[in-house]
Amino acid sequence: MNFAVIGAGNGGQCIAGYLSMLGYSVKQQDKNGELIKSLQEKGRIKLKGKVVGEASLDLVTTDVHQVIEDTDIIMVVTTADAHMEVAQEIAPFLQKNQIVILNPGHTGGALEFLHTIIQHGCLNIPVIAETQDLLFSCRAVSVGEVNVSGIKRVMDIASIPSEKASEVVDLFKDIFPQFRARPNVLYTSLNNLGAMVHPVPTLLNAGRIESQQSFDYYSEGITKGIANVMEQMDEERLSIGKALGVDLTSILQWQYEAYGIEADSIYEALTCNESYIGIKAPKTLDSRFLTEDVPCGLVPLVNIGRLLGIEMPVTQSFIETANSLLRKDYRKEGRNLEKLGIKNHLEELMHVIS
Template sequence: MGSIAIIGAGNVGQAIAGHMSFKGHDVRIFDRWGRDLEPIKANDGIDMTGDVAGHGTPSVLTTDLGQAVSGAEVVIVAAPAFAHAYLSQELASVLAPDQLVLFQPGVLGSGVELARMFALADRRPCLIAETPTSLYTCRLRRPGHVYIGAIKHAVPLAAVPSADTPRALDILRTYFGDRYVPGEDTLTVGLNNCNPIYHVPPAVLNFKTVEDADRHPLHSLVTPRIAEVIDALDRERLALADALGVKAASFWDFLNTAYEVTEGSFVERIVQGYGRQGFPEPDSVKHRYFTEDIPFGLVTWSSLAAQIGLSLPLTDSFVALGTALCGQDFVAGGRTARTLGLLGSDVDGIRAAFVDGAV
């Protein structure tokens, strides 16, 4: 059995921690504030229903990051994207070179950001990897009780540098079998994250329903014209990927791969893919569709595009609209070429950071 530390006690963190401890691994959970740990303590662990049914009991619940990761073979960051910068700075000061950190899921640049923090701390980096989406489709039914709708059969993973990907996959096989599969590199993995494509347009263009907290299923808010906007936004992402030498799948190809949706209009395909889940739309401006998908999705795409002289007008429009609607400067607080140490970089410089780990 192995030893694994989970950073974050939300949906994904509790699903992984519950499942891994249920399987007999030594599991520690870190939560910065400790609020999400109290119900787990009261429940003497985590109850799971759905694709995994059982009860898992982590060995350590702590607000001390050093205690959580000390001696752990694998450290999984399952925290929101807006916490990655802080966590990367802290992790770079306590991790050893023989440990593996997995951003699960990451957003474009998570691995590069951690590698840069190691460099700034003048420390030898650990093994760093990331995925574009979570292996677990899950929701907390209530604290300490998580519903695991599915464990995906194949999620791409890439390391920084990409030459380390086979080593990361070999370590993770002990815990997750062969469900993680090789990704090309973290630039490819990051740019294949379609979350902002589907989440942001319906949320922004139906903003009254956000203010009214109607909680309609997001797919029900996608009209034929909004679906065209989703497609146009996706084409800007694909243009950025092409300019950076990355082969990225379209959002519609993603629906095919993830949910075997191949036919129908754009709206019909979205309903087929997401209708079975019925996840609700945002009910406040603090929802992750705004606080993650804009500053750590759209802003990052726009910032990298600006370094190579590529214009993303629709992407920039949604950033501006989101900033005005939410009353939060998503550019100032987001992940940009500056925060990644890539300000002024050309295509080769950006690729070197993501593919080769040159920071």
């Protein structure tokens, strides 16, 4: 197998470097010309922490066509709000025998990606898969040098068509043995825990963030009260799974599955997780914890809930708070049902995910 990694941020550099260290042919693309130039000059990607080593890539470029041409597996490792743009750019060049993996898809990623490439003239629909989350907890300390603070013990992955997920897992058994095939993309999309863990503490610490206070996001930014709000939002998400017959994972359960954290509360689990130690809160509200997780996490969640007739007052309140603070309309800009390729019928959703 050979790989294209689209995106050269924290996760993109980490995954590209890791795959290359294992001996695979890897090409990397990012639209940020200055970042790509710096990576080209650096010549290698170095990983430290939970993964140690360094490797060079076969190609580093801003040309997306060049990296996906004759490539078996396309790893999209961008923020979720860039998925639509990526889909638009690569739609004409995709081949049916390729596999696209969104790392991660967030909520509705594979659905939006499929709908977008069809709209933009893709004649050869590839397998489109999405992971529940990014496998690595990592931060680029400088260009080409990534600190890996944690590796999740298990990572759910699903695909469209749904039966292809097992084949993807088999392909990756020697690369990412953590991959676990799920019945369909509802299991990965509705288990987007970042949408629970990121917006609530960020918005409830808005004053500290805007006044440029430096604090650890998890150990200092999450109090027992904030954890209580996250738990209520999580309960609204779990109610969607119950209505659809999808066995979803709670935040507390995920902390055990992914990190081995045994705790009695969300507060205890998130503030004591060693993989989160040292992760600082964002310096601005214009952070992916809002600009990604609200439009690509909370908005599609509420829209799917609406299809089921489920009221989600806590989740909706945080969408409106983000809209007010950032002067946005994430209900319109985010992953609404139209962008997921679904109009207003549950039957449409169930048909697409099959």
